[in-house]
Amino acid sequence: MTKIIEATQLTKEYKKTTVVNQINLSVGQGDIYGFLGPNGAGKTTTIRMLLGLIKPTKGDIKIFGKELASHRIDILKGIGSLVEYPSYYGNLTGFENLEAIRRLLRVEGNNRIKEILHTVGLLNAKDKLVKTYSLGMKQRLGIGIALLGSPKLLILDEPTNGLDPAGIQEIRELIKGLPSQFGITVMISSHLLSEVDQMANKVGIINRGNLIFQDHIEELRKKSSTKINIRVNNPRLAESIIKKEGLDVALTAKEELFINECEDGKIAYIVEQLMRQQLSIYRVYEEKRSLEDIFLELTSEAGGVS
Amino acid sequence: MNNVIASDKIKLKRTFIKPLSYLYPALILVIAFLVLSIQKDNLAVQYNNMWESMVVITHFIIIFMVPMAITILTSNLSNIEHQNNSWKLLFSLPIAKSTFYFSKVFNIIRLCLISGMILFVGFIVIGKTLSFTGEIPYMLLLKEALYPYLGALPIITFQLWLSIRFKNQAFPIAIGIFGAVCMFFLQMNKSTTLLFWAYPAMMTPIKQEIENNSLAEIVPNDDLGFFMLLSIVFGLIFMIIGVMSIHKQQAE
Numbered sequence: 291m292t293k294i295i296e297a298t299q300l301t302k303e304y305k306k307t308t309v310v311n312q313i314n315l316s317v318g319q320g321d322i323y324g325f326l327g328p329n330g331a332g333k334t335t336t337i338r339m340l341l342g343l344i345k346p347t348k349g350d351i352k353i354f355g356k357e358l359a360s361h362r363i364d365i366l367k368g369i370g371s372l373v374e375y376p377s378y379y380g381n382l383t384g385f386e387n388l389e390a391i392r393r394l395l396r397v398e399g400n401n402r403i404k405e406i407l408h409t410v411g412l413l414n415a416k417d418k419l420v421k422t423y424s425l426g427m428k429q430r431l432g433i434g435i436a437l438l439g440s441p442k443l444l445i446l447d448e449p450t451n452g453l454d455p456a457g458i459q460e461i462r463e464l465i466k467g468l469p470s471q472f473g474i475t476v477m478i479s480s481h482l483l484s485e486v487d488q489m490a491n492k493v494g495i496i497n498r499g500n501l502i503f504q505d506h507i508e509e510l511r512k513k514s515s516t517k518i519n520i521r522v523n524n525p526r527l528a529e530s531i532i533k534k535e536g537l538d539v540a541l542t543a544k545e546e547l548f549i550n551e552c553e554d555g556k557i558a559y560i561v562e563q564l565m566r567q568q569l570s571i572y573r574v575y576e577e578k579r580s581l582e583d584i585f586l587e588l589t590s591e592a593g594g595v596s
Numbered sequence: 597m598n599n600v601i602a603s604d605k606i607k608l609k610r611t612f613i614k615p616l617s618y619l620y621p622a623l624i625l626v627i628a629f630l631v632l633s634i635q636k637d638n639l640a641v642q643y644n645n646m647w648e649s650m651v652v653i654t655h656f657i658i659i660f661m662v663p664m665a666i667t668i669l670t671s672n673l674s675n676i677e678h679q680n681n682s683w684k685l686l687f688s689l690p691i692a693k694s695t696f697y698f699s700k701v702f703n704i705i706r707l708c709l710i711s712g713m714i715l716f717v718g719f720i721v722i723g724k725t726l727s728f729t730g731e732i733p734y735m736l737l738l739k740e741a742l743y744p745y746l747g748a749l750p751i752i753t754f755q756l757w758l759s760i761r762f763k764n765q766a767f768p769i770a771i772g773i774f775g776a777v778c779m780f781f782l783q784m785n786k787s788t789t790l791l792f793w794a795y796p797a798m799m800t801p802i803k804q805e806i807e808n809n810s811l812a813e814i815v816p817n818d819d820l821g822f823f824m825l826l827s828i829v830f831g832l833i834f835m836i837i838g839v840m841s842i843h844k845q846q847a848e
Contacts, residue, residue: 341688343847366690377685379676381610393603394689419610435685 292319293355294443294475295340300349302335309335312349313501315494317477320469324486324507325479327496328589333479334374336496337447340477341371353443370441372449376432380421384412384431387420388438395439402438410434411460425452433461444468446478450485462489483585497589513584518557520547520564521573528564535563546573600691600699608703613672617707618714620665625718628654632726646728648814650719651740652804658715658744659783659797660776663751667772669707670752673700674759684847694839697760701835704752708745716741739801747799747823749831750792751775757838761845789823792830798823 295317302310310332317323327333338344340351342362351358353365379387388403407413410430415423420431429452436444446465450458466489468474480486486493493510495503503510522528525545532539532547537560540548549560557574564571608614631653632639632646639649677683677696686696719737751772758768775793782788783797798819805812 338684338847343684343687345846363690363692366688369688371688373684373688375681377680377682379607379682380680381676382606386606386609390603390606391685391689393599393606394686394691396599 293317294319294321294353295323295477296352297336297340298350300336300339300351301347302332302339302344303347308499310339310346310496311499313496313499314504315340315501316504317475317492319475320473321475321477321492322465322469322486322490323475323477324483324490324493325477325496326483326486326493326585327479327481329481331481331496331589332499333481333496334447337371337373337445337477337479340445341369341373342366343373367439368442369445370436370439370443371445371447372429372432372436373445373447375451376428376435378420378423378428378431378435380419383417383419384423384427385416387431388434391435391438397439406434406438409437409464426454426457429453430457430461433464440472442474444474444476444478446476448479448481450480458485465489483581487581495585495588502588510581510584513579517577517579518549519573519575519577520549520560520571521545522547522564523570523572527567528569531563531567531569532560535560597695597698600695601702604699604703607676611672611676613669613707616665616669616672617711620661621711621714621718624654624657624661624715625722627657628718629722629725632722636726642811645730645814646726647723647730647733647736648802650723650728651736651800651802652814654719655740655744655797655800658740659779662744662748662796663776663779663793664773665711666704666708666748666751667755667769667776669704670700670755671759671765671769671772673703674756675765677760678763678765681847683845687845687847693842693845697756697839697842700756700760701753701838704756705745708748708752709742712741712745736801743799743801743820743824744796747795747797747827749827750795750834753831753834753838754792757834757841760838761841790826792827795823795827795830799827 293316295315297313297315299312299314300310301308301312313336315336325333325336335344339346340353342358354368356365358365379390382390384407385403388406392403404413407416410433412427412430412434415427420428423431429449433446433449436446450461453461465476465478468476478486478490487507490507492505493503493507494501519542520528525541525547528547529539529541532549538550542548561571561574628650632650639646677686687693716738719741720732723732755768755772758771759765762768779793779797782791782794788794789798800817801820802814803817804814
């Protein structure tokens with residue numbers, strides 16, 4: 291699979307504060323890459339470096355197989371982007387905003403603007419001044435501007451900021467369809483896992499400037515499989531018993547046994563073994579961990595939000 | 597380049613920029629008209645050519661108003677992009693950063709030409725209304741309408757550099773207005789006329805000689821070529837600085 295974005299050892303320092311620390315990003319053709327992290331983790335800084343808006347302190351960025359530093363304009367021809375709060379001209383209408391950018395990009399035809407307005411659902415508001423738009427509408431306009439040049443790579447920084455649930459749903463459906471319909475690769479950042487969960491096939495998690503996870507979303511899902519907790523009167527004895535059976539077991543902070551296994555037969559077998567040793571079993575319960583829990587766990591492990 | 601200019605043209609919609617470049621020449625003309633209609637009899641006794649007197653008197657109003665107007669225009673023009681941090685959008689487009697600077701320079705020069713033409717037409721209207729004698733000196737009036745703008749070239753590129761470089765427009769505006777006020781003093785002394793703020797004042801087709809502390813004959817301005825050269829040189833220097841500055845600018 292061809293790599294669309296390849297960043298190696300990407301680092302950004304501001305006056306000795308390291309905002310982004312030696313991260314390696316890799317986004318393949320046709321991916322929807324969810325770039326996750328809590329607020330202030332370095333998502334926007336990374337995205338700004340990918341777009342050449344700020345210069346990295348160290349590290350290389352290759353997009354479409356070309357060095358960003360030496361082929362900036364060439365690379366940007368294939369990118370549509372929305373960085374943080376949408377940029378817009380408040381004194382112009384939605385239509386005129388798109389027209390201003392259309393002229394800049396030399397995109398032919400007025401139909402393209404109508405298409406875009408339709409895609410982002412602003413057709414009815416096209417003649418209203420953008421300064422009277424709601425935040426959600428401005429956000430949609432920003433996405434429209436990003437799509438205007440028919441990019442091969444779409445980089446969206448928190449595109450669902452300020453959108454209502456219905457709006458989030460719409461944008462999600464829109465983005466989901468892009469790779470299959472137009473062969474667009476999408477990189478989308480968010481501080482909410484649930485938001486990218488339903489559309490991304492690959493995720494990168496950044497925390498305090500460090501990339502702490504990068505893989506297919508299935509890998510992350512595997513971590514969220516169910517676990518069985520068992521509470522007994524003598525956890526240490528129980529632990530050794532289960533270990534003897536050759537099963538993975540761990541003690542939690544609450545002195546509970548924690549088994550990475552949930553097959554019915556096996557659980558029954560374990561319980562039987564414990565009872566034979568005269569242990570009192572208080573609870574056997576299933577703990578389902580959501581992706582959100584995994585995300586929080588990953589980001590707090592690395593010393594993030596406490 | 598054309599695409600950026602075409603795009604910048606749309607952005608002027610519903611802003612104060614275009615009305616301003618029509619309004620301030622009109623204001624100059626109104627003041628000139630009032631001064632001339634009051635002083636008409638007085639001036640007619642002293643000099644024969646009222647057209648030339650008009651140019652000399654109006655010049656003092658022009659040289660004060662033009663740098664002020666340019667300061668406000670450049671600031672407003674840059675503020676279109678600063679206001680909603682559009683730089684980050686523009687800089688992420690496949691367009692050389694310097695193009696945005698050149699487009700703004702082009703835009704201001706175009707607006708200045710429009711203002712200049714308004715002044716030119718206004719001069720003729722004033723002369724006709726106050727029934728000045730003699731043939732209309734078209735070339736002289738055209739020169740008076742456009743030369744101060746040519747002299748303002750360094751101010752244009754200097755102010756544009758500042759207003760793009762600094763997000764807070766209070767700073768470039770303060771400098772611009774300070775410069776416009778200083779010009780009155782700079783143009784009085786021979787050595788300080790070399791400072792670029794004084795060039796619009798020096799760019800007059802004719803000037804009035806002063807002999808024994810009283811106004812004397814109106815003669816052609818011999819220094820015109822020298823100051824024209826200076827203003828083009830300094831205009832280009834500040835343009836190069838402005839281009840280098842926008843090239844290095846990062847969209848934080």
